Amino acid sequence: NDVERLRLTRKLNMNIFLAQLIESTNDTWGVDLFEVDALSNHRPLTHVALHLFKQRNILKQFQIRELTFFKFISAIEAKYRNNPYHNNIHATDVLQASHHMLNFSVFKNVFTELEVFAALFAAAVHDVDHPGVTNQYLINTNSDLAILYNDESVLENHHVTLAFQTLSTEGCDVLSTLNRKQHQMFRKMVISVVLATDMSKHIQHIGHLKTMVEIRRLSSSASSIIDPENAEDKLQILQSLVHCSDLSNPLKPLNLYLQWTDRIMEEFFRQGDLEKSLNLEVSPLCDRENSNICKSQMGFIDYVVHPLWEIWSRLTQPDCQPIMDILESNRVWIASQVLTEDDKHDGDDDGDDDKDDDDGDDDVIR
Numbered sequence: 001n002d003v004e005r006l007r008l009t010r011k012l013n014m015n016i017f018l019a020q021l022i023e024s025t026n027d028t029w030g031v032d033l034f035e036v037d038a039l040s041n042h043r044p045l046t047h048v049a050l051h052l053f054k055q056r057n058i059l060k061q062f063q064i065r066e067l068t069f070f071k072f073i074s075a076i077e078a079k080y081r082n083n084p085y086h087n088n089i090h091a092t093d094v095l096q097a098s099h100h101m102l103n104f105s106v107f108k109n110v111f112t113e114l115e116v117f118a119a120l121f122a123a124a125v126h127d128v129d130h131p132g133v134t135n136q137y138l139i140n141t142n143s144d145l146a147i148l149y150n151d152e153s154v155l156e157n158h159h160v161t162l163a164f165q166t167l168s169t170e171g172c173d174v175l176s177t178l179n180r181k182q183h184q185m186f187r188k189m190v191i192s193v194v195l196a197t198d199m200s201k202h203i204q205h206i207g208h209l210k211t212m213v214e215i216r217r218l219s220s221s222a223s224s225i226i227d228p229e230n231a232e233d234k235l236q237i238l239q240s241l242v243h244c245s246d247l248s249n250p251l252k253p254l255n256l257y258l259q260w261t262d263r264i265m266e267e268f269f270r271q272g273d274l275e276k277s278l279n280l281e282v283s284p285l286c287d288r289e290n291s292n293i294c295k296s297q298m299g300f301i302d303y304v305v306h307p308l309w310e311i312w313s314r315l316t317q318p319d320c321q322p323i324m325d326i327l328e329s330n331r332v333w334i335a336s337q338v339l340t341e342d343d344k345h346d347g348d349d350d351g352d353d354d355k356d357d358d359d360g361d362d363d364v365i366r
């Protein structure tokens, strides 16, 4: 009857739209993964990972059965928690951004198939089972995870351990066709890339990238900046590539960037709520009663995101420029909102002038 026909037509159109969105992950920066989440019955990671691994011919190259990969990535996706930010959509976002940047012309003929496989695998699993609180919170509350990992990259150690444990789930061993040498190299690369997403390693990333750019500037052969024979350099680049993807929200189209901002702030605010209930000092950015979201984003862009992406874009020119342009325009928009936000507060000025001098720096962590 008509109702049934209408329902089926709608379902068909949704699947066609989903297929088009997933196809666009091949070569588009800023795919609306919230839309993919909505249309894929909340399985964006499984849909996008399967598509990208097939598109890159990784399954065939390593004779991985599609069903095995499907079972593994579904098991990983199911282990992502429904946090506001650190969830399966964020994993899909980092996977797709990493895929996009591996296609930069400066990386042509640089990485082996195994290195590409390891980088994308690491991106997909890099936050699995994230509890929605920071390393510092887990340490401050003497959590089992902090005890297990001796306060060192607690979350990141957990993500990578759980990923490898998932391989031994029935029918999920996507590495069974790798030989011993490949398996050993793959495991080393995935461990180092996931551990490198710990923000405490952020400054080291910038240092390594500056050195690499400096050496290229000095060496005459500017074209071949990355020596495909230098496994250590290549591993550092893959670490920075996934770390940049993890810090890519402010470089996405504004409507997506603002959704990620709402999500991370809600996740930080929930941690602040927990800290208040435990009589712990509320961490920076985590107090929902006293936060200036735009000023926090200005600080995040100026002190964290831009310093990293500025050097990353110098290493990966010219393909990074369109993405840097988005960062610039988003920063201008945020700055305009700060002014409006100040005007709003000025409205309820109680004559206590020095309050207006407060430039909201309490959010910035030096």
Ligand SMILES: COc1ccc(C2=NN(C3CCN(c4nc(N)nc5sccc45)CC3)C(=O)[C@@H]3CC=CC[C@H]23)cc1OC
Pocket: 197, 199, 246, 247, 249, 250, 257, 260, 261, 264, 285, 296, 297, 298, 299, 300, 303, 304, 363, 364, 365, 366
């Ligand atoms: C969209 O908006 C966001 C997305 C992600 C984050 C994250 N933030 N941090 C920390 C980074 C260092 N941080 C800062 N350092 C300094 N020096 N200044 C300042 S100003 C403001 C912050 C800040 C604190 C948070 C994490 O570890 C998350 C886990 C892994 C990667 C990035 C994730 C944050 C966002 O917006 C704030």
Ligand SMILES: [Mg+2]
Pocket: 126, 127, 155, 197, 198
């Ligand atoms: Mg993480």
